[in-house]
Amino acid sequence: MSQLKRGGAKQGELKRGGAKRYDPDKARQLPGARAFLLYLLPMPMLFVALWRMLGGNTSSALGFALCFALCMVAATLVRNGLSIEQEAKRRKIVRRSSTVPYKLIGAGVLGGAIFIGAALGAKIAFFSSVLLGIAAAVGAVFTYGTDPSRNAPDMPAVGVTSEEVLEILNEADEKIVAIEAARDRIHNVEMKDRLKNIVKGVREITDIVEDDPRDLRRARKFLRTYLDGAQRVTEGYADTHKYGDNGELEDNFRNVLETIENVIEEQKGKLLENNLTELDVQIEVLQMQLEKEGV
Amino acid sequence: MPEKLKKMIGVVMLVCAVGGVSCVGLLGPSVDRVMNSGSDVKVVE
Numbered sequence: 001m002s003q004l005k006r007g008g009a010k011q012g013e014l015k016r017g018g019a020k021r022y023d024p025d026k027a028r029q030l031p032g033a034r035a036f037l038l039y040l041l042p043m044p045m046l047f048v049a050l051w052r053m054l055g056g057n058t059s060s061a062l063g064f065a066l067c068f069a070l071c072m073v074a075a076t077l078v079r080n081g082l083s084i085e086q087e088a089k090r091r092k093i094v095r096r097s098s099t100v101p102y103k104l105i106g107a108g109v110l111g112g113a114i115f116i117g118a119a120l121g122a123k124i125a126f127f128s129s130v131l132l133g134i135a136a137a138v139g140a141v142f143t144y145g146t147d148p149s150r151n152a153p154d155m156p157a158v159g160v161t162s163e164e165v166l167e168i169l170n171e172a173d174e175k176i177v178a179i180e181a182a183r184d185r186i187h188n189v190e191m192k193d194r195l196k197n198i199v200k201g202v203r204e205i206t207d208i209v210e211d212d213p214r215d216l217r218r219a220r221k222f223l224r225t226y227l228d229g230a231q232r233v234t235e236g237y238a239d240t241h242k243y244g245d246n247g248e249l250e251d252n253f254r255n256v257l258e259t260i261e262n263v264i265e266e267q268k269g270k271l272l273e274n275n276l277t278e279l280d281v282q283i284e285v286l287q288m289q290l291e292k293e294g295v
Numbered sequence: 296m297p298e299k300l301k302k303m304i305g306v307v308m309l310v311c312a313v314g315g316v317s318c319v320g321l322l323g324p325s326v327d328r329v330m331n332s333g334s335d336v337k338v339v340e
Contacts, residue, residue, distance in 0.1 A: 045320060052320070132312045135312040136313055143305030
């Protein structure tokens with residue numbers, strides 16, 4: 001039944017044409033910006049460590065230095081966890097490496113760091129140091145949340161791993177960004193429109209693959225070979241085009257774009273046809289099951 | 296607990312714990328000096 005629902009959703013999404021725009025810069029900035037507090041808060045400890053060292057209090061200086069270093073490790077771990085969480089939200093497929101609970105480990109390391117800083121550096125009583133450590137760890141968990149599900153969906157029946165699917169989808173996203181960048185340098189309105197259609201079509205195909213990674217087997221060649229070719233041709237045309245218009249070059253480029261558009265349509269058709277066939281088979285199986293059980 | 300409240304409490308806990316240790320580190324010697332300055336005072340009856 002879940003298969004039926006998935007097939008239905010896929011077609012609905014295509015009708016809406018709700019292709020997402022990939023913004024690699026935004027994707028990279030957010031986790032860093034969110035873990036900024038964890039990098040910023042321990043900064044005074046570095047100065048305290050230096051100050052204590054100059055004052056001849058070596059054990060206290062070492063305590064603060066160790067605390068600062070561990071805080072940086074904790075911040076990096078939490079940042080890594082946030083990055084994986086964000087990718088999981090952006091994509092429907094979770095990377096298998098997210099089985100490591102980075103955020104939880106980061107919170108634990110932060111708790112330990114604060115305990116060391118309080119007990120060894122600031123010479124606070126043992127019990128109070130433990131309380132401060134616990135407060136820091138709980139605070140980190142409350143602020144940054146827990147890690148995404150550990151049971152990342154593996155796809156043994158599909159014949160591809162989630163890592164492979166994500167790698168190909170990320171590569172496709174980068175190629176789309178490159179094509180869009182080259183498109184901005186082209187002034188020919190017709191070519192711009194054609195490239196816009198191509199990008200839209202490619203995004204629809206990546207959405208289909210993301211919804212159902214089994215389609216990767218059929219779309220892999222397109223996403224690797226054809227998209228790579230489209231990127232190279234578009235960049236080449238954008239570079240040559242700035243030196244002036246050339247009729248023959250434009251005709252050739254137009255032909256290439258037409259071919260790519262046709263390939264995209266064929267590819268989409270194949271993927272949808274395959275889903276419809278699957279749907280038919282599932283309906284038949286369901287009918288047989290219902291007849292057998294006398295419903 | 297609402298997610299926003301949980302985050303706010305988390306930030307306050309983080310700032311208090313991490314910032315608290317830093318503050319004690321910065322102000323510790325001054326606090327010690329103030330505390331120890333009273334030890335020389337003798338009460339004369």
